[in-house]
Every structure is written in C-alpha cells, then in structure tokens.
Amino acid sequence: MSNYKPGLDYAKEQDTLDELASYRQQFHIPKDKNGKELIYLCGNSLGLQPKSTKTYINQELEDWANLGVDGHTHGKNPWLGYHEFLTESTAKLVGAKPIEVVTMNSLTANLHFMMASFYKPTKERNKILIESDAFPSDKYAVESQLRHHGYDDKEGLILWTPREGEELLRYEDLESLLETHGKEIALVMIGGVNYYTGQFFDFKRITTLGHKHGCMVGFDCAHGAGNVNLDLHNSGADFAVWCTYKYMNSGPGSLSGCFVHERHAHNKDLNRFTGWWSHNKATRFNMRHEFDVLPGAEGWQLSNPPILSMAAIKASLDLFSEVGFDKLLKKSKKLTGYFEYLLKALGEDTIRIITPEHPNERGCQLSIQVLKADKTLHTKLTEAGVVSDWREPDVIRCAPAPLYNSFTDVYLMVEKMKTILN
Template sequence: MSNFKTGIDFAKEQDENDTLSCYRNQFHIPKDKQGNDMIYLCGNSLGLQPKATKDYINQELEDWANLGVEGHTHAKNPWLGYHEFLTDSMAKVVGAKPIEVVVMNTLTANLHFMMVSFYKPTIERYKIIIEADAFPSDKYAVESQLRHHGYDDKEGLLLWKAREGEELLRYEDLEAILKEHGDDVALVMIGGVNYYTGQFFDLKRITELGHKHGCMVGFDCAHGAGNVELNLHDSGADFAVWCTYKYLNSGPGSLGGCFVHERHAHNKRLNRFTGWWSHNKETRFKMRDEFDAIPGAEGWQLSNPPILSMAAIKASLDIFEEIGMKKLNEKSRALTAYFEFLLKQVGDDSIRIITPENPDERGCQLSIQVKNADRSLHDKLTDAGVISDWREPDVIRCAPIPLYNSYQDVYHMVERLKNILE
C-alpha cells in the first residue's frame, strides 16, 4: 500500500476498516498514571498479556486444587500430554509439520540441545558461522559449544559481518565465507530475524548454501515466530529454536519451541541428550525399559511439561489459530509500511531507519537510528507515553504488533517523537 496520507483522520479511517482491530480488546494495554492507554511498541521484547490468559491458567489451578495428581489424566486439559495441545497451532505459526515441532524448555537451552545433535565437529570440520551482531546469548552459546568440544572459541567462530558503513548483511559475503572456509564449517547458525536491525533473512537460501558445502544449518527464530511467515519446513533447515514471550505473548520467561526437520524424525542414531519425556509414550511408565526415542521433535524432550506456562501459551496460540499467520502478516506489512511512511515525513536528517525497506526482508520491527542520541531520548519517549526499546548506541526499536497495535498508535508515536526532536 503506497497511498498513505498524513493526519490523524487517515489513521482513524484505517482503524475503522481494519478487520483485525477488534483483537486489541482481547489484550491488556498498559496505562499511564492518568489511566490512558500507553502506546506499546515493545512486543518484540515482551508481548502483551491476552485477557484470556488468566482463565486458562486458573483452569489448571482449579484442576490441581480439585484433582491433585489425578489431573494428569482427568483435568479438563489432561496434563500428561498437554504439550500436544500446542503442537498443531505452533506448527502453523512457524510453517512446519506437526511432527517437526515441540514446545519445551527455554530458548538458549533448546539451542544447546539442538547443537548436541546437529553440531558434530571433526578434526577437519568444526567451525561455526554466526552473524557478527547476533543476539549475545546465541554467540555465547556457540562459543561454549566450541570450548566444550575442545576448540578455540575465537578461531573456531566465523562471523558474517556487515560491510564498512552498512548495517545489513549481504548474502554474497556469506557465500564468500563458505567458499573460503566451507570445508572447515560444521554448522551455520543464524538468527532468522536479526534482533538489532530487524533484517529477515532468506532461510531457504541460507540453508541451501550451507547444505551445498556439507554444513548443518539452524536458525534462532526468537524474533521471527509470530512475526513473519518462517516456512521452516520448506526452508529445509535442520533445526530451529524460538521463544514464545515476544510475538507469541506467553509471558515473561515462558517456554520456547523447537523445530527438527522431518528428514531427521526417525533417525534414532542422532546423538541427543535424553530424558523420560522423549521416550516412547506407550512404554514410558513401565520405567525399566531401555530408551526408545519418540519420532520427530518430541524425541528431544526431557521432562514432563510445566503446565502453567503452557496454559499461557495455549491462550495466545488459540488467538493465532483463529486469525492465521496470513492475515496477521498482511496487516503487519501495511501497518509497518505506514509507520515507515510517517517517519520519513518527519523531515529530520538525524533519523534513519536501518531496517530493510523491502517488506519481504523484515517483519513489523523498525529500528530507528537517531544521530547523536543517547538513552535520554528513549526516556523522553517513555515519559510521553510510548513504550519502545532502546539498544546501544543510538537505536530505538519499535514493533507495531498487528494483534493489538492500531494505526492511531503509530501516528501518535511519530507525532510525539517529532515533538521531542523539535
């Protein structure tokens, strides 16, 4: 959509015509001291709470109170297989088959578990490629895997860097790294959407490139799940991990998700850390049987599911199931493009958007670089009723979430930013 207009009337008109605008009322919107809705553009750090979440969790608390241990089999949503209630919806969110997806553990723990299976270093091939400005936890995780296997964590890590004076990564540079070092690389592990710039990578292109050079390929989709159409199955990636507390609105520190491509589903020879919840469901409670891995992503579980966290995930996923990623993505593109349009109308040379302009190369996050700014700019925005996210040295990350943000949110945010800069 390119026929945007300045002025609040246009924003109001877009909200009136938005078929998803009613979903805003299904979320708790933080309020300022006067009781007015804040402009919440920080769902890329922590998604807002669906109003239904309390009921979903209370259901499990009631069943625990009334049934005790019997809740495992007799709760309204029996706890024994609770994670299975999430599988189909989560698979649709990330573009995978149900056998390829499981909700378990937390993000970086899942990354380690995946690397146990898919980072298989040898004397000749042990290096790992990661983007230079990856989320720190990813970098720390892969460095620790190198050390764990006895390799130098600096020499063994190859960084896909942006060129001098640029923020966005170029595929030609990744190709050059693999052309030079491909025979040394065991794993390519990239953030599907970069947390800082908001650049959404072509997962299929990266996977095909890595596989061409004999590497395993995995993605951290923390900033992609619930934000963009990941199409993980079609990408061909060996594995992916993500959290659910950002775009998937499951609450602070909630569980993560794992994708393992179906070509690995029945490979019981793959090295993995195991626990009783990855064991054959039919014989799990016989207790004394030898380990027998469940086919698919479920075979990477260790422990029985934490029900209260999963209940919060279910509350959010039921909304995603109702709408579908296609409709969410359509609104996201329009809302983000409108946000971009308004920022460009500010007419202040100190403002620069470092997120890609191409809507196929980004989600809803726009990373706004403000020349000579420091955190005081972010603090002034907060005082003006805008909750955004500051990243050093000079970037404000804003994510207009299609589930609960409006065109008027975006309009008022830009107006308040303009007033602060003036």
C-alpha cells in the same frame, strides 16, 4: 502500499477499516498513572497479555486443586499430553509439520540441545558460522559449545559481517565465506530475524548454501515466530528454536519452541541428550525398559511439561488460530509500512531506518537511528507514554504488533517523537 496519507484522521480511518481492530480489546494494554493507555511498541521484547490467559491458567489451577495428581489424566485438559494441545497450531504458525515441532524448555537451553545433535565437529570440520551481531545469548551458546568440544572459542567462530558503513548483511558475503571456509564449517547458526536491525533472512537461500558446503544449518527464530512467515519445513533447515514470549504473547520467560526437520525424525542414531519424556509414550511409565526414543521433535524432550506456562501459550495460540496468520501478516506489512512512511516524513537529516525497506525482508520491527541523539531521546519518549526499547549505541526499536497495535498508536508515537525533536 505507498498511498499512505498524513494526519490523525487517516490513521483513525484505517483503524475503522481494519478487520482485526477488535482484537486489541482482547489484550491488557498497560496504562500510565492517570489511567491512560500507553503506546506499547515493545512486542519484540515482551508481548502483551491476552485477557483470556488468566482463564486458561485458572483452569489448570482448579484442576490441580480439585484433582491433585489425577489432573494428569482426568483434568479438563489432561496434563500428561498437554504439550500436544500446542502442536498443530504451533506447526501452522512456523510453517512446519506437526512431527517437526515441540514446545519445551527455554530458548538457549533448546539451542544447546540442538547443537548437541547437529554440531558434530571433526578434526577437519569444526567451526561455527554466525552473524557478527548475533543476539548475545546465541554467541555465548556457540562459544561455549566450541569450548566444550575442546576448540578455541575465537578461532572456532566465523563471523558473517556487514560491510564497512553498512548495518545489513549481504548474501554475497556469506557465499564468499562459505566458498573460502566451507570445508572447515560444521554448523551455520543464524538469528532468523536480527534482533538489532530487524533484517529477516532468506532461510531457504542460507540453508541451500550451507548444505551445498556440507554444513548443518539452524536458526534462532526468537524475533521471527509469530512475526514473519518462517516456512521452516520448506526452508530445509535442520533445526530451529524460538521463544514464545515476544510476538507469541505467552508471558515473561515462558517456554520455547523447537523445530527439527522431518528428514531427521526417525534417525535414532543422532546424538542427543535424553530424558523420560523423549521415551516411547506407550512404555514410558514401565520404568525399567531400555530407552526407546520418540520419532520427531518430541524425541528431544527431557521432562514432563510445565503446565501453567503451556496454558498461557495455549491461550495465545488459540487467538492466532482464530485470527489466521495470513491476515496478521497482511496487516503487519501495512501497519509497519505506514510507520515507515510517517518516520521518513521527519526528514533524512533527522532519522534513519536501518531495517530493510522491502516488506519481505523484515517483520513488524523498525530500528530507528535518530541522528545526533543519545538515550535521552528514548527516555523522553518513555516519559511521553511510548513503550519502545533502546539498543546501544544509537537505535530505538519499535514493533507495532498487528494483533493489538493500531494505526493511531503509530501516528501518535511519531507525533510525540516529532515534538521532542523540535
């Protein structure tokens, strides 16, 4: 959409026309010391709390208080299979089949569990390809996997790097890397939406390319889940992981999600770390049986689920299901497009957006370089009531999340930036 208009009246009109505007009232919006709502554009780091979350968690606290251990079987939401309450809605959100997803562990832990199964180095094929500016935890994880298997963590990494003077990655360069090094690469592991630039990668293109050269392919979707159309099943990726505390609004440090493509669902020979929750449900409590792995992504579980965290995830997923992700994506593209329009009106001599322009190549995040500015600009924005985040050396990341952000939020943020710059 290119027919945006300047002025506060237009922003307010768009909020009036927005069929999802009422969902903002279902979230706690942080306020300043005078009780005025802050402009919260930091859902890429931590999503806001749905007002229903407390009710969902309190239900489990009540069942624990009143039932004790019997909450596992007789609670309103029996704990024994609580993770299954999340499966259907999670699968829809990430574009997967129910057998392909599970909620468990933390993000980097899940990445390690996936690499235990899908990074299978040999003498000839042992390298890992990642983007050069991968999220640090991803880089540390793959380096440690290389060391664990006895390889040098610098020589074993192949980096997909932007061209000089550019921030975004080009697929032609990935193709060249795989043509040159494909026979040495065991795993391609890419951050699905780059945390710094906001570039959303073409999963199917990358997966097809990696598989063509005999590599396993996985994605860290921390900045993608609940933000973009991941379409994981159709991408053909071998695995993916994501956190739920960013765009999925499940609370700080909440559990991670995991995807394993259904073609691996019944392969009991895959190397994996196991625990009693990956064992056949029918005989799990017989205790003395030999291990019998569950099919699908559930077969990578280790432990019984942490219920309070899952209750917070359920609260958020129920909101997503009620709204419908297609409607959220439609609003997200319009809202971020409007944000881009306002920022560009500041002039190319002032700001530069390094996130891709095409709406299908980004989510709601825009990464803004303000020319000749340093972190003091971000500090002043914060003091003016804008919650965003700063990434060295010179980028302010802002993410208008369609579930709770408004067109007025975006307008006021740009006006505050304009005032500070002037």
